[in-house]
Amino acid sequence: MESSALITIGLPSALAIIMFGLGLTLTVGDFHRIAQSPRAVFIALALQLLVLPAMAFGLIMVFDLDPLLAIGMMLLAASPGGTTANLYSHLFRGDVALNITLTAINAVLAAVTVPVITNFAIGYFGADGEVGLQLSKVIQVIAIVLAPVVIGMITRRFSPTLAARADRPVRIFSVAVLALVSVGALVAERDNIADYARQVGLVTAIFCLCSLTLGYAGARLLQLAQPQAIAVSMEVGIHNTAVAMTIALSVLDSAEAAIPAAVYSVLMYVIAALFGYAITRNTSAAQVSGSSRVEVTKHRSL
Numbered sequence: 001m002e003s004s005a006l007i008t009i010g011l012p013s014a015l016a017i018i019m020f021g022l023g024l025t026l027t028v029g030d031f032h033r034i035a036q037s038p039r040a041v042f043i044a045l046a047l048q049l050l051v052l053p054a055m056a057f058g059l060i061m062v063f064d065l066d067p068l069l070a071i072g073m074m075l076l077a078a079s080p081g082g083t084t085a086n087l088y089s090h091l092f093r094g095d096v097a098l099n100i101t102l103t104a105i106n107a108v109l110a111a112v113t114v115p116v117i118t119n120f121a122i123g124y125f126g127a128d129g130e131v132g133l134q135l136s137k138v139i140q141v142i143a144i145v146l147a148p149v150v151i152g153m154i155t156r157r158f159s160p161t162l163a164a165r166a167d168r169p170v171r172i173f174s175v176a177v178l179a180l181v182s183v184g185a186l187v188a189e190r191d192n193i194a195d196y197a198r199q200v201g202l203v204t205a206i207f208c209l210c211s212l213t214l215g216y217a218g219a220r221l222l223q224l225a226q227p228q229a230i231a232v233s234m235e236v237g238i239h240n241t242a243v244a245m246t247i248a249l250s251v252l253d254s255a256e257a258a259i260p261a262a263v264y265s266v267l268m269y270v271i272a273a274l275f276g277y278a279i280t281r282n283t284s285a286a287q288v289s290g291s292s293r294v295e296v297t298k299h300r301s302l
Contacts, residue, residue: 021170023152072257074121080106082240092276094230111146212237241265
């Protein structure tokens with residue numbers, strides 16, 4: 001993919017604004033809450049940093065993806081949880097405070113994990129001649145992922161009024177950029193889009209569903225409460241695909257490597273909504289049933 005001012009300057013700048021907006025929602029207290037829910041944080045981070053890349057690698061092997069698509073899948077797996085996970089967690093009665101804590105930690109760790117996992121994928125799948133993530137590009141990733149988050153947190157600390165005013169515009173901007181980058185990545189590869197959909201449509205859907213399921217089931221198996229399990233599930237299953245696509249397009253200079261994240265960015269919202277409904281339906285039914293029994297008991301006592 002040929003470089004242009006939009007790709008080399010526009011996208012990294014847009015991602016920096018998005019990450020700045022994420023920083024505006026975070027405080028130092030979000031990191032302090034780790035001590036309050038250490039087990040939940042550990043489970044989520046273990047899944048995010050270890051299990052998801054391993055699962056993505058396994059799916060790549062099973063579906064025999066082309067090298068650049070394989071790198072894109074690993075980049076997707078390495079991308080941190082998105083702020084949309086907080087919204088979905090809220091909608092399905094999850095522990096939003098835990099989500100915020102995990103988002104804060106992931107935003108910091110991504111500056112290291114994304115280059116490490118991406119470099120592994122580039123070396124393993126033999127795409128060194130086409131893409132690369134050398135030291136200068138690693139520094140670029142850190143600059144566009146971590147630095148804006150820190151600046152956003154500092155802004156909120158010293159100017160909460162400005163942070164509150166900027167929050168909504170930045171959120172709208174983030175959604176617009178994600179949509180534009182997704183469409184742009186797909187249009188850039190329009191001649192191959194049918195083949196890519198065949199190759200990564202199913203694999204990204206499976207990856208999303210497995211991520212959500214592992215997050216929820218892992219948390220419940222380790223005896224976390226339902227709200228925390230929902231929070232972990234959404235944090236693990238909903239990725240900041242703007243990070244993956246921007247790095248693929250502007251750092252790796254590959255539209256093909258951005259395709260898995262572009263497809264995932266569409267599928268994850270639908271799959272996460274259906275998954276959230278499925279895991280909370282029985283809870284809601286139980287609450288209604290419990291309320292009915294209370295009403296019957298009250299009626300009989302009268």
